[in-house]
Amino acid sequence: MDVEKIFHMNGGLGENSYAQNSYLQKKGSDMVKHLTLKSLEETYVSTTPESLGIADLGCSCGQNTLSTIREMVETIDNKFTNIPPPEYRIYLNDLPTNDFNAVFKILPEFYKDLNTERRLRCQNHESSVYIAGYPGSFYGRLFPDKCLHFIYSSYSLHWLSRIPPGLYDKEGRSINKGSFYISKSSSPQVSKAYIDQFQEDFSLFLQSRSKELLSGGRMVLILLGRRDQTHVDRGNSFLWELLSQSFAALVDKGEVDQEKVDEYDAHFYAPSRSEVEDEVKKEGSFEMDRFEMFEVEHYAGPYTSHGTAVARSIRAIQESMISRHFGEEILDELFENYGNLIDEEMEIEDIKPISFIIVLKKV
Template sequence: MDVEKVFHMNGGIGVTSYAENSSLQKRGSDMVKHLTTGTVLEIFLSTTPKSLGIADLGCSSGHNSLTIIKDIVEAVQGTSSNMLHPTPEFRVYLNDLPTNDFNSIFKALPEFYKGFEVEKNGGGPSIFIGGYAGSFYRRLFPNNCLHFVYSSYSLHWLSRVPPALYDEQNSSINKGNIYISESSPPLVSEAYFKQFQDDFNDFLCSRSQELVVGGRMVLILLGRESQDHVDRGNSFFWELLSRSFAELVSKGEVEKEKLDSYEVHFYAPSKNEIEDEVRKEGSFNVDRIEMIEIERDHDKDGRSYGTAIAMTVRAIQESMICHHFGEGILDNLFEIYGRMVDEEMAEEEIRPITFAVVLRKV
């Protein structure tokens, strides 16, 4: 499966869209907003450029896509005013895969610009926003054109399903599982880790050429607390999705062979793995790593936690599942998944970990 051609968050504003099912990601980015805006101000104050280059990698669509840009612009505006310094122009590059719903972002731009004009009585800051389609595991922008790179809940998605998961006959070595599980052979976790190393190195190499010296990055991604790949965190959510598929197999709604040949292109790194790859690549220093946990909140529609998680995962994974299994299983699959999450949470907490990483180009 060609991930770049298939993978995307659900577009639009419908009930299963990413726009309507990304509140968990929004809460995570809000928890480290001070870190994001503070990092931008550091690079602005140290360089005071007339034109500030900002990239949001894996921007997706919906309410979250422009919120952080607004926060950054307002922070720089306020600091510039306090310094009696002219506010710079803002060059904003919104990136995601070509299948992303960029149209929803573009439709939201008039209202976005209007907000600044109202606040400034018709004369807002100069903000130039464009969409850049392509994988962030490759070069996207010209040399030294960026001061700040932001990526929220994107870098745990690998560029591809690790090819080492398949033997010489192109048969999966991880049958019955869609991610690293307790029943997975050791080669499975090795394959995922190797793919993460390759991808993260490519990401760092590409950004090192696009950022100015001293440029910063804030990367928010799912991870794991321990060195064990299998824990009661992000990997356990995939374990529950595997069990949901298995229930459909037992009912004859999904072929076992279809499940055996499906794996997700996901990896939750540990803190040490992130730091090791940054050190090995050599273009950046780690200024800061924070580990956060997003506490459960009451759903706005009164849904259970399991249902909210199921809708979030569906908004992210629907394109891949439809491509492999067909769309006919979606409703049943995520109904089962939501129930399983609720049952597990009633027994013991599931603790998904998020890392916020601040890197500085040396």
């Protein structure tokens, strides 16, 4: 499957949309918001531009994106009251398949509220906030040379540019049958295929951003990761294992062909800290400002359980890929099973996916 042409978060505002099912991602980014905003402050202090260029890479759609922008603007406006605020140039990036229209539709009201607040904050100074959509893969160049001061990417960089080609033999058959990701039954070749693809993608990401950022600019990257060199743990890899089990239940009922399951692989990779650091060091354009590991606390919201919340979140992210390969008719039952499996496992032992926040400064 051509990931760039198919993969996208569920658009709109419906029951299964990303906008309605991104609570866990918002909770994770909020947990480290103080580090994001501190990094933005440090960037502004060191560069003091009249026009501040900010890019959100992998912005998706919904209120999460605009709430982050609001907080960034508020931070600079409130922190530096003795000087005129900068002009803000905000670039929202995601794949062309993203529902940018969902963002554009709520922009007029967002501008209205933001400008009202800013008139009160910046009484004697006026500056503008410009927001634009910028479709394209961030695994490659997106922006002109040295036009950005700050780059933000939240829960996007664990998605690879493609399904690793090393997962297939010479006849094009998957060598990871029955699993969607790295599992206990996977051969060392599977892990190597994912590592190779991560290295290729992350290196290209760093090279591209190094040309687009001004000297002294920063990147804040929030992504899923793992604690150590062990690929299989009771975290992100285990959630993929449970999704495989959900499909196995449908195979047993004759609703899905085993061959279709064997052909499906995830374009996902949760790196270790050392794997990230190695690529940053090899590329050479950035110094590591901060690197912290954290766990998102359990869900507490309108849904009946943590498993339901996770299943809805994964569906909002993976539905485009799954429905293309298996068809839409299995989705409701699949993700109901998935939520139940997560809840059952949580009663036995906690599932602890971890996240990284990484702050890189352009040398």
